[in-house]
Amino acid sequence: MLYRDAKSRIVRTGLPLFLIAAVLTLTQGFAAAQQPAKVLRVGIFGNLQNPRDGILNAFRQGLSELSYIEGQNIILDPRFIRRENFNSIAADLVRQQVDVIVAGSYPAVIAAMKATKTIPIVMIIPGDPVLTGFVTSLERPGGNVTGVSGLTPELGGKWLELVKETVPSTKRVAVFWNREAENYFPIWKSVEQAAHALAVDLQWLEVRISTDTRRKFRSAVWDRPDAFIVLPSYVRNMMQEVAEGALKNRLPGIFWRTDFNLDDMGGLMAYGANRREQSRRAAYVVDKILKGAKPANLPVELPKSFELVINLKIAKEIGITVPSRVLAWADKVIK
Amino acid sequence: MILDPSAPFRTRSRLRIFDFLRAKVQRLSFVRIFRRRRRERLVRDYFFVSVLLIAGGLVSAGFLEIYFRYAEGLEQVGYTQQDAATAAALRIERFIQDVATTMKAATKSADLSSSRISKGFEFELKRLLFLAPVITEAIALDHDGFIRAQVSRFRAVAPLVGSDLSRSAAFQESKLGKSYFGTVYFRGSDPYITVAVPIERLAGEVVGVLHAETSLRDILDVVSSLKLGSVGYSYVITRSFDLIAHANTSLVLQRRNLSQLDYVKAAFQPNPDASRPRAIVAYNVLGQKVFSSHALVPILGWAVFIERPVGEAYAPIYASLLRTSILLLIGLGVALLASFFVARRVVWPLATLRRGVDQIGSGDLNACLEIKSGDEIEMLAEAFNRMAANLRDAYTGLERKVAERTQALTIANQKLAEASELKSQFLANVNHELRTPVSAILGYGGLVLSDTESQISAAQKANLQDLLKNAERLFNLIDSLLDIAMIEAGKLEVQIEAVELEEIIRSVTSTIEASVDKNHVRLIRCVAPNLPVINTDRDKLKQILLNLLDNAAKFTERGEIRISASQQNGTLKLEVADTGIGINNEDLNQVFEEFRRGESSSIKKYRGTGLGLAIVKRLVGLLGGNIGVSSTVGEGSIFTVTLPMDYKGKRLA
Numbered sequence A: 001m002l003y004r005d006a007k008s009r010i011v012r013t014g015l016p017l018f019l020i021a022a023v024l025t026l027t028q029g030f031a032a033a034q035q036p037a038k039v040l041r042v043g044i045f046g047n048l049q050n051p052r053d054g055i056l057n058a059f060r061q062g063l064s065e066l067s068y069i070e071g072q073n074i075i076l077d078p079r080f081i082r083r084e085n086f087n088s089i090a091a092d093l094v095r096q097q098v099d100v101i102v103a104g105s106y107p108a109v110i111a112a113m114k115a116t117k118t119i120p121i122v123m124i125i126p127g128d129p130v131l132t133g134f135v136t137s138l139e140r141p142g143g144n145v146t147g148v149s150g151l152t153p154e155l156g157g158k159w160l161e162l163v164k165e166t167v168p169s170t171k172r173v174a175v176f177w178n179r180e181a182e183n184y185f186p187i188w189k190s191v192e193q194a195a196h197a198l199a200v201d202l203q204w205l206e207v208r209i210s211t212d213t214r215r216k217f218r219s220a221v222w223d224r225p226d227a228f229i230v231l232p233s234y235v236r237n238m239m240q241e242v243a244e245g246a247l248k249n250r251l252p253g254i255f256w257r258t259d260f261n262l263d264d265m266g267g268l269m270a271y272g273a274n275r276r277e278q279s280r281r282a283a284y285v286v287d288k289i290l291k292g293a294k295p296a297n298l299p300v301e302l303p304k305s306f307e308l309v310i311n312l313k314i315a316k317e318i319g320i321t322v323p324s325r326v327l328a329w330a331d332k333v334i335k
Numbered sequence B: 001m002i003l004d005p006s007a008p009f010r011t012r013s014r015l016r017i018f019d020f021l022r023a024k025v026q027r028l029s030f031v032r033i034f035r036r037r038r039r040e041r042l043v044r045d046y047f048f049v050s051v052l053l054i055a056g057g058l059v060s061a062g063f064l065e066i067y068f069r070y071a072e073g074l075e076q077v078g079y080t081q082q083d084a085a086t087a088a089a090l091r092i093e094r095f096i097q098d099v100a101t102t103m104k105a106a107t108k109s110a111d112l113s114s115s116r117i118s119k120g121f122e123f124e125l126k127r128l129l130f131l132a133p134v135i136t137e138a139i140a141l142d143h144d145g146f147i148r149a150q151v152s153r154f155r156a157v158a159p160l161v162g163s164d165l166s167r168s169a170a171f172q173e174s175k176l177g178k179s180y181f182g183t184v185y186f187r188g189s190d191p192y193i194t195v196a197v198p199i200e201r202l203a204g205e206v207v208g209v210l211h212a213e214t215s216l217r218d219i220l221d222v223v224s225s226l227k228l229g230s231v232g233y234s235y236v237i238t239r240s241f242d243l244i245a246h247a248n249t250s251l252v253l254q255r256r257n258l259s260q261l262d263y264v265k266a267a268f269q270p271n272p273d274a275s276r277p278r279a280i281v282a283y284n285v286l287g288q289k290v291f292s293s294h295a296l297v298p299i300l301g302w303a304v305f306i307e308r309p310v311g312e313a314y315a316p317i318y319a320s321l322l323r324t325s326i327l328l329l330i331g332l333g334v335a336l337l338a339s340f341f342v343a344r345r346v347v348w349p350l351a352t353l354r355r356g357v358d359q360i361g362s363g364d365l366n367a368c369l370e371i372k373s374g375d376e377i378e379m380l381a382e383a384f385n386r387m388a389a390n391l392r393d394a395y396t397g398l399e400r401k402v403a404e405r406t407q408a409l410t411i412a413n414q415k416l417a418e419a420s421e422l423k424s425q426f427l428a429n430v431n432h433e434l435r436t437p438v439s440a441i442l443g444y445g446g447l448v449l450s451d452t453e454s455q456i457s458a459a460q461k462a463n464l465q466d467l468l469k470n471a472e473r474l475f476n477l478i479d480s481l482l483d484i485a486m487i488e489a490g491k492l493e494v495q496i497e498a499v500e501l502e503e504i505i506r507s508v509t510s511t512i513e514a515s516v517d518k519n520h521v522r523l524i525r526c527v528a529p530n531l532p533v534i535n536t537d538r539d540k541l542k543q544i545l546l547n548l549l550d551n552a553a554k555f556t557e558r559g560e561i562r563i564s565a566s567q568q569n570g571t572l573k574l575e576v577a578d579t580g581i582g583i584n585n586e587d588l589n590q591v592f593e594e595f596r597r598g599e600s601s602s603i604k605k606y607r608g609t610g611l612g613l614a615i616v617k618r619l620v621g622l623l624g625g626n627i628g629v630s631s632t633v634g635e636g637s638i639f640t641v642t643l644p645m646d647y648k649g650k651r652l653a
Helices: A002-032 A055-065 A086-095 A106-115 A155-166 A179-184 A188-198 A212-223 A238-248 A275-290 A312-318 B009-027 B029-034 B042-107 B119-131 B169-174 B217-224 B249-253 B262-268 B310-361 B376-451 B458-488 B501-513 B538-555 B612-622
Strands: A040-045 A074-079 A100-103 A121-125 A145-149 A172-177 A201-206 A227-230 A253-255 A269-273 A306-311 A332-334 B135-142 B147-152 B180-187 B190-200 B206-215 B233-237 B243-246 B280-283 B289-297 B302-309 B496-499 B521-527 B534-537 B559-568 B571-578 B626-632 B636-644
Touching (some): A055 A275, A100 A106, A106 A121, A172 A179, A172 A188, A188 A201, A238 A253, A312 A332, B042 B135, B042 B302, B119 B147, B217 B233, B217 B243, B262 B289, B501 B538, B501 B559, B612 B626
Antiparallel strands (some): A269 A306, B190 B206, B233 B243, B496 B534, B559 B571
């Protein structure tokens, strides 16, 4: 009886001490349990979906080079539903609170910028982001947008060189340009320098609005150019109309964007940034952002990798033979 | 707790809560244990000794463990960082070596006939661009250092053909058959390096130099995106301390030069000391205290640094230390709890034993200890219980014996009482049977003497008087015996009445005067004035005084006999004092017993039955009083009787 009293006292004394110990152990256990690493979410939309291009896969490859494993430490949320409004996609991605938005076209970047001022936006665009007002400068974008651009100012000379290589007899080249674009992205300088070195005369044709294109082409033909090049501009349908005019007048020429379908458009050749490579590089930009870099301080990357597309059907139609030393290095040949 | 009624309710309730908590805490058994008296602190002492031993052992082991973990943790951090830096440096080196190898491969041609580099080399250059995506431009220089062919991914290069590059370091070095790696330069935000390799027609026969602008962006991106922990970072500097890659791109864009950082400078100094720490603590370019490790890329003369803020690098060590400390504390707690439990396990049975002993000490022999500890204490408790059982048995036996003896005694007493009764009856009967003939002898003897007084001779008369005197003694003796027997048989009745003491005393003194030698003995009456009338038995009081005075007269040959009466403390005090022979001390105790007379020869010469004082004592007892005696041999005796003034006692048995 007395002994039982003693036992109950032990229970009374021991229990609080034991509970304290147990609580400490459990707390420690929980603290020690490794906190699950945050799974990062990347929303993707805008003109990246064509499997033939392999652009999205290049982005995935870039992520895997950086040790991201989709589904484990990163989740990609691609939104490529046809006819869906970019604005609603962007708004939804913001609602989902993704960590980064990857925007693959101009309208996509605009929609994303409209939807958020805080979530970093990584753009993959063919042209100049300064010109479109996406960033304040290439080196210091300043806002929540950065990414990769397909333009480099010296590329103008390369186009001229390629035209000259393709049609070595070229003496006179018509250059379609847009003053507004040039203000932001002075590409004409490299064209002029190259023309001088290659002994080519240039015929500058300024296109201000969409309807100018046809008219300018007619006046160009009047001057009898041997070929043409098209500098970047954002005049609607400019490339399409130049291509049509060129075909009509059997003029060889080069376009600056390789992602336009030369076959449909009727263009002879195009030389520009490799979009797959751009997409792969975009993964590196995303990585830097996910690791804490501010988009405002991340320079917009300019292309290092370019691709040459040659449309032999058009060559045949306009009656030129593409030299094999040019053809040999074409990344894509349309027959 | 005294509450000020005016105090706000909140204060009062707070005080109440405080009191409640204090009471709770004090009631906790372990608190009470530590507040025990000095003699009852075995649990506490045991507990403290355990604390000292266990805690001492655990704490010293724990501290050693913590120290070694700390040292090993630091070493581990160094290893991890150093390994990461070395891996990054190797990656850069392999990258640049791959570029050089690819370039060398591009210079190989099936056509060995011409030793001149011509414009036709453009094809090889284009192939090079195709093979090595990181090369953006390639130039073929002829043996004299003139540009013979050039290709670019993004610009027209025709104007440059024919330029003289013979003085360039790239040409100078490569012409000697070695690969050349230039310094890093920037195009916009992109780092580039010039790589040049000799163009050899046959092994060792240099016919020109292949010169390539190589983009470092990819490789530096990979390296600078290396991350150790959550905030660790890496960067690459050239031998001229220019920052060419950093996780923080803006630092690279600012074209930072880190020559002001001593530890960065030290990285390029040859250090043969193999014991150099793998990671050092330093302040980085932003002034943060970091753990820095590096590895060199010897071929390029670069260094790859991997740094972690000290706080983060230490975090796993601290976490480990914290874990160890907490485990240590828990272990300590459990050990102390266990020792506490053991202490109680030992001490509580002891306390139980003590209580059992107390219980038996207080006379409760039914104490039984129920201790089931399964150890020596339990054995002790069992022994204790056996002892208690034996005690109980012994005690019960003793009580039975006492009862038996008491019963035997009672029976003996009864028999004794019966014998005494029989004796009394016998005495009464005998006395009666003796008294009648003796009174006849006295009566007739007196008649004979008075009738023959003048007719018998003097000798006959003397004989006759002797006869009468002896008969009277016999008669008195029988009377006394009768009195004693009556008293002992309980047949003597007390008749209370108002008695004037003075009259009684006068009566008895006059009665006794006849037997006192007036020439030598003075009989003195000394009655206190104003003595009230007392209620008592007149005859018995008279007999008490007569017997005492007769006794005094008997043993007093000269001097005085004094009888005095006074009132003392509400009782009557009667005193009979004489100047007789006195009683020695041995006899004093027996003077009131029947048939007892002094043993001394001096007493024997006096007549007497030895019943007088025995009768007096009984009569005094009948009247509710006491008698006492004091005496000195040769000086006299004093008998003192005290009686109640107003005796209301019933008839006594």
